[in-house]
Amino acid sequence: MTKLLIAGYGDIGARLASILDSNLYQVFGLKRNPPMRNDGGTRFIKADLTRPKDLERIDCDFDQVLYLPTPGGRDAEAYRAVFDTALNNLIQRFKADGRMPQWFFVSSTGVYGQTAGEWVDESSDAQPNTVTGQIIRKAEQTLLEHDPGAVVVRFSGIYGPGRERLLQMASRQAAIQVDPPYYTNRIHQDDCAAVLAFLMKKHIEGGHLDNFYLASDDNPAPMWDVILWLAQQMNSQPPIAKPADNVPDQNKRCRNSRLKTLGFRFKYPTYREGYGEMFNLG
Numbered sequence: 001m002t003k004l005l006i007a008g009y010g011d012i013g014a015r016l017a018s019i020l021d022s023n024l025y026q027v028f029g030l031k032r033n034p035p036m037r038n039d040g041g042t043r044f045i046k047a048d049l050t051r052p053k054d055l056e057r058i059d060c061d062f063d064q065v066l067y068l069p070t071p072g073g074r075d076a077e078a079y080r081a082v083f084d085t086a087l088n089n090l091i092q093r094f095k096a097d098g099r100m101p102q103w104f105f106v107s108s109t110g111v112y113g114q115t116a117g118e119w120v121d122e123s124s125d126a127q128p129n130t131v132t133g134q135i136i137r138k139a140e141q142t143l144l145e146h147d148p149g150a151v152v153v154r155f156s157g158i159y160g161p162g163r164e165r166l167l168q169m170a171s172r173q174a175a176i177q178v179d180p181p182y183y184t185n186r187i188h189q190d191d192c193a194a195v196l197a198f199l200m201k202k203h204i205e206g207g208h209l210d211n212f213y214l215a216s217d218d219n220p221a222p223m224w225d226v227i228l229w230l231a232q233q234m235n236s237q238p239p240i241a242k243p244a245d246n247v248p249d250q251n252k253r254c255r256n257s258r259l260k261t262l263g264f265r266f267k268y269p270t271y272r273e274g275y276g277e278m279f280n281l282g
Contacts, residue, residue: 233279
């Protein structure tokens, strides 16, 4: 039985726990404010990762640790709290106990600073052009210094029920850059959980894992195409074409070849399948 600690047990953590084989996993969810009762087979640990004293009572006898934080805001201070202070506190707790579990770390494609529509993958330079991206990149490096075998999973924009920013844009006739295209990259929240379960199972089976995996669906599509399609499905007015700036931002295009070569298959390979199911359910 593999003992898994999900540090930062939120929506994705709950989705992951629900699909893990209960014959293989014993799941522990660390939360600041856990529910009064266990969630399915998950056992909860009440702790604030930013408070070292809270971590002193944690039993570090885990085979795998998934660091899955959610910042309390979008500002640099909120990101430093979870990607610097909290991460270092947890690392120090395991160091003090002398344990070395397999670490998995949920990161972001925000660590890539490319803005000219380039294709990026795990071998691309990760030089963020935002403060929050720089904080996340530093956290990746911190964990790999502690555990050179750690696995970092870089998710692109997560969507699904409850994560509906693009639907809101489509419903209000947003102004979108058309030429040159501004590329968007996304992954459905169920595929996020599936990617993590897939990699963790590979570890249990003794398979080789690389340090980095870029997790994004098969279709890094122009924002215009996505919003136009969503508006059509919603019977809303089409978006408004917005002229590009003098130096247009085209974002980047995320390539998922490494993950797919390992054998992973997306349930929602493009936004059409993912949002299409949301429309059918709604």
